[in-house]
Structure formats: structure tokens, C-alpha cells
Amino acid sequence: MKCQKCDKQATFHITDLVDGEPNELHLCEDCAQAFLAPPSSSDADEMMPAMAGLLAQQLAVGETAEELARLDKQVCPVCGISFREFRKQGRLGCPYDYTCFSEELEPLLLNIHDETRHVGKVPKGFGANAEQQTQLIRLRREMKEAVAREDYEQASKLRDEIREIEESRQLPPTEQPPTDL
Amino acid sequence: MPLNFEELAGGSGEWLKGSGPESDIVISSRIRLARNLAEFPFIARATAADRAEIEKILHARIAASNDSKKFPGELMYVDVSQLPEIDRAFLVERQLISRELSESEGARAVAIDGREQYSVMINEEDHLRIQVMHSGLDLDSAWEQIDTLDDLIEEQVTYAYNEKLGYLTACPTNVGTGIRVSVMLHLPALVITRQIDKVFRSLQKINLAVRGLYGEGSQAMGDFYQVSNQITLGLSEQELIKKVADVVPVLIDYERQAREFLVRESQETLHDRVSRAYGILRNAQTISSEETLHLLSSVRMGVNLGLIGDVAIPTVNKLFVHTQPAHLQKLAGMELDSSDRNIERATYLRRHLGGDSDKAEHN
Numbered sequence: 379m380k381c382q383k384c385d386k387q388a389t390f391h392i393t394d395l396v397d398g399e400p401n402e403l404h405l406c407e408d409c410a411q412a413f414l415a416p417p418s419s420s421d422a423d424e425m426m427p428a429m430a431g432l433l434a435q436q437l438a439v440g441e442t443a444e445e446l447a448r449l450d451k452q453v454c455p456v457c458g459i460s461f462r463e464f465r466k467q468g469r470l471g472c473p474y475d476y477t478c479f480s481e482e483l484e485p486l487l488l489n490i491h492d493e494t495r496h497v498g499k500v501p502k503g504f505g506a507n508a509e510q511q512t513q514l515i516r517l518r519r520e521m522k523e524a525v526a527r528e529d530y531e532q533a534s535k536l537r538d539e540i541r542e543i544e545e546s547r548q549l550p551p552t553e554q555p556p557t558d559l
Numbered sequence: 560m561p562l563n564f565e566e567l568a569g570g571s572g573e574w575l576k577g578s579g580p581e582s583d584i585v586i587s588s589r590i591r592l593a594r595n596l597a598e599f600p601f602i603a604r605a606t607a608a609d610r611a612e613i614e615k616i617l618h619a620r621i622a623a624s625n626d627s628k629k630f631p632g633e634l635m636y637v638d639v640s641q642l643p644e645i646d647r648a649f650l651v652e653r654q655l656i657s658r659e660l661s662e663s664e665g666a667r668a669v670a671i672d673g674r675e676q677y678s679v680m681i682n683e684e685d686h687l688r689i690q691v692m693h694s695g696l697d698l699d700s701a702w703e704q705i706d707t708l709d710d711l712i713e714e715q716v717t718y719a720y721n722e723k724l725g726y727l728t729a730c731p732t733n734v735g736t737g738i739r740v741s742v743m744l745h746l747p748a749l750v751i752t753r754q755i756d757k758v759f760r761s762l763q764k765i766n767l768a769v770r771g772l773y774g775e776g777s778q779a780m781g782d783f784y785q786v787s788n789q790i791t792l793g794l795s796e797q798e799l800i801k802k803v804a805d806v807v808p809v810l811i812d813y814e815r816q817a818r819e820f821l822v823r824e825s826q827e828t829l830h831d832r833v834s835r836a837y838g839i840l841r842n843a844q845t846i847s848s849e850e851t852l853h854l855l856s857s858v859r860m861g862v863n864l865g866l867i868g869d870v871a872i873p874t875v876n877k878l879f880v881h882t883q884p885a886h887l888q889k890l891a892g893m894e895l896d897s898s899d900r901n902i903e904r905a906t907y908l909r910r911h912l913g914g915d916s917d918k919a920e921h922n
């Protein structure tokens with residue numbers, strides 16, 4: 379059996395309790411040591427990504443090989459990250475990943491948070507255009523690619539689209555005039 | 560205003576003051592928020608140009624927040640990519656930046672106020688990590704301060720956010736509120752009485768994470784433990800703060816009971832342990848960082864139990880940080896290798912704990 383965190387032979391089989399439920403981990407010596415006595419992690423923030431990576435890898439457990447291969451090939455149209463890359467590094471590529479991988483992420487979110495819906499703070503300027511703004515990532519990328527293949531017609535079309543969104547960036551007016559800026 | 564490292568090195572941050580509610584056991588309370596700009600990829604997919612642009616935009620927002628009447632402090636901006644390694648290590652020891660920010664590459668920065676309550680990191684795991692830290696148990700004012708600064712920064716930018724999942728973060732462990740609420744506790748008696756594992760397990764059951772604090776290498780640091788929320792989605796910021804805040808008095812109570820037990824059942828052993836630790840720290844000629852942290856922990860408990868009368872808690876708190884490698888070197892004004900650091904550390908401890916003929920300075 380291969381280690382769940384790297385490609386070495388798994389020699390440690392740890393049963394970890396998560397919310398009172400036993401959870402099997404198969405790790406090589408190095409990864410097991412890091413798991414049991416996390417090296418130089420001076421705080422919780424730095425440990426969390428490692429945990430997400432572990433969980434993301436566990437996603438693989440429930441899936442058949444073909445299903446996993448299909449999932450892994452999915453690519454975010456905005457930033458270009460594949461689901462496989464996310465599973466490997468435990469970090470997403472752009473805000474749109476939460477939309478385009480929503481089905482794949484849902485079990486992971488449930489596993490981490492027990493919930494799939496936000497109930498907290500709402501940004502004041504929201505409503506504005508967060509999702510439209512995120513499309514800028516795709517447009518800028520496509521423009522760069524168009525320039526690279528010398529498709530200047532397409533590039534200038536994209537540039538206009540980008541400008542339009544950038545100019546609409548203005549947030550809705552807040553109650554107070556920004557006199558103190 | 561530029562950051563003066565020499566001045567910073569000599570002093571100590573707000574969180575080391577040793578004041579605030581329950582400060583014999585609670586070292587500090589901290590809240591951080593993770594935010595990203597909607598129009599850029601997360602750091603893992605960001606190009607060098609993206610990172611530079613993000614840094615520029617957020618730098619401008621921090622400058623604007625400084626000018627706002629709603630913001631009480633003044634943030635000093637530090638371009639971390641331009642700092643020598645020793646200064647970055649210093650900021651990590653001081654808990655003003657993370658190891659990740661210190662060790663990564665490309666455009667990145669931190670904004671810090673003079674009292675070291677605020678630390679705003681740019682281009683860490685997320686585009687923006689806002690943090691507010693207080694001495695003792697004081698999450699409510701930390702939340703008020705961080706909420707205000709978050710609003711000010713957001714005034715002219717669009718955060719990555721969607722209605723269903725809230726604030727979108729690079730790692731799914733932070734999505735939703737993007738909040739991490741942490742309280743750092745000193746729990747030596749629970750360690751001595753071997754109850755700490757039991758406490759850990761019971762906290763995990765209610766979705767709270769507990770971690771030992773680590774210093775140089777992987778050595779556990781002086782019986783300090785950090786309790787924080789594990790989940791960030793599906794509960795409001797106030798609910799998550801309450802979750803952590805509610806458990807802290809219970810932990811304080813356990814630690815107090817364990818201390819009383821030790822005083823009652825093994826007064827001599829405890830007094831001996833504390834006195835030996837104090838004796839070594841006041842007399843050693845060379846001492847490692849690991850041993851220092853271990854002994855300071857006993858001394859800190861001894862002071863709080865009235866077994867040591869002539870040292871103040873802020874002094875002990877300060878020594879925990881000032882005896883770490885980068886601090887020692889900044890204070891000495893030169894680079895020192897490991898064995899020279901051990902000698903310098905012993906000298907520093909003798910000077911501040913009154914072991915040398917020259918009088919101890921309490922702050």
C-alpha cells in the first residue's frame with residue numbers, strides 16, 4: 379500500500395479519531411511522524427492546509443479508478459487548474475473553482491465543516507460584482523494567449539471586454555461620503 | 560512610517576504585556592480573517608505580475624485605512640520581499656508574520672501597528688490575512704477592531720465572495736467566514752499531571768483544534784497551547800468566537816485545579832522544580848533554546864503561584880520571545896552561530912533574572 383501523502387510505501391496505519399469516528403490513515407514513516415508530531419508548526423493556521431490536503435486525498439478513496447480519472451481531468455475554465463492539481467496541493471486556483479468544482483467539493487466541505495452554507499458576515503460592497511470580477515481572470519488569460527498566437531483581432535475584442543468590466547468595478551455608493559479618504 | 564527593527568526588538572508586543580483578563584493562564588487572544596480579491600487567481604495560480612498588482616492594490620487600501628477617522632491605529636508597511644532573512648525570522652518569532660509569508664517568494668508584505676496588535680499580511684496563503692492580537696482573554700475587542708479594518712479595506716475593492724459559501728479562500732478549510740479565532744494558554748500543571756491529552760480529545764469532539772506551540776525546530780514550546788475553531792462555514796463569526804470563548808474558562812478552571820492539586824499534594828516537589836528551574840536560568844553559562852523554554856515555563860507557573868517573588872510576569876513573557884534565535888541576534892546586534900547563541904542566551908537570562916551582579920531590569 380502506498381502512503382496517502384506521498385508515493386512511498388505506507389508502513390504506518392493510524393486510526394485517528396475525527397469527531398469520535400475512527401478514521402484510517404496509511405502513511406510512510408516520514409509522513410506519519412509529521413502527522414503525529416507536526417514539525418515547526420507554530421500555529422493552527424499553518425496546520426490547516428496540510429489537513430485539507432489529507433482530506434482531499436481521501437476523496438480518492440471512495441471513487442472508482444475511472445471516476446477518479448474523469449474527476450481529475452476537469453479543468454476550471456477561469457484559472458486553468460485541474461481537479462487533480464487541487465487534490466495534490468490542497469489549494470484552489472481561483473474563486474470560480476468553488477462554482478465549477480462545486481459537486482466535487484461538497485463532500486469535502488461537509489467533511490471539514492459539517493455544513494455547506496455560509497451564515498456570517500456579508501461584505502458591504504457585495505452584490506456589486508464579485509462573480510463578474512472573477513471572470514477578469516479568464517479574460518486576461520485568454521487575451522495573453524491570443525497575443526501569444528498573434529490573433530490580434532481576438533485580443534483587442536478581449537481587451538474591450540476587460541475594460542468594460544474594469545470600468546464597472548465602481549462599488550455601489552455607501553451611506554457615508556468618503557470624505558476621510 | 561518605516562518600521563524600526565532595533566526599537567521593536569528591545570520592546571515587546573501588546574500580547575506579551577501579561578495584562579488583560581486571566582493573564583496568568585491566558586497569554587493572548589487572536590482573530591484572523593482570510594480575504595481574496597475577486598479579480599485575481601489565488602496565490603497558487605497567481606503570476607508574479609498578479610502578485611505585484613495585488614500587493615499594489617492592497618498597499619493602497621492600507622494607506623487609505625490609515626487615513627480614515629474610523630481607524631484608530633497607524634499601520635507601518637513592511638515589504639517582506641526586501642527583508643534580510645534574520646528580520647523575517649524575527650517577525651515570525653514575534654508572531655507578526657507566518658512562516659509561510661517569511662519563506663515564500665515574490666511580492667509580499669505586512670502592515671503592523673506600533674503596539675503590535677494588528678498584523679495585515681499580503682500575499683500569504685490568501686491575498687489578505689488580517690490579524691488582531693490582544694493580551695489575555697479579550698476576543699470581543701479583537702473582533703470589533705478586525706471587523707472595522709476589514710470594512711475599511713473593502714471600501715474600494717471587491718472581495719471574492721458568493722452568497723452560498725461566503726468568503727472564498729484558497730483552502731477549503733477557511734471558506735465561509737474565513738475566520739480563525741485562537742486563544743493561547745499556558746497549561747504547565749495539566750502537562751505535569753498528565754491530563755493534557757484528555758483535554759485535547761474532549762476539545763476535538765466539539766470541533767476545536769488544540770496545538771502545542773513550537774519554537775526552533777520541532778521542540779514543543781514551554782507548555783503553551785493554542786485553542787482555535789476548526790470549522791469556518793455554517794456558523795457566524797460571533798458564534799465561532801463564542802465557541803472558543805466558552806471553552807476557555809473551562810480550561811482555565813482545569814489548569815487552576817491541577818495547580819491546586821500540585822500545591823496540596825506535592826508542595827515540596829513543585830517548589831523544588833520551580834526553584835531549580837529558576838536557579839539554572841539565573842546561573843547557566845550556556846543554554847539551548849529548548850531548555851530555556853522548558854525552564855521558563857516552570858518559572859512562569861512559580862511566579863503565578865507566589866513561589867517566586869522577585870520576577871514579574873511581563874519579564875518572564877518577554878524572555879520567552881527574546882531568547883529565541885533571531886531576537887537574540889537582533890539584540891546582540893550581530894549574527895551568532897548556534898553555540899555562540901547559547902552563550903549569549905545564558906548571559907541575557909542572567910542579566911534579566913538578576914543572576915549577575917548588575918541588577919535585574921524588569922522591562
Ligand SMILES: [Zn+2]
Nearest residue numbers: 381384406409
Ligand atoms: Zn509519505
Ligand SMILES: [Zn+2]
Nearest residue numbers: 454457472475
Ligand atoms: Zn479556477
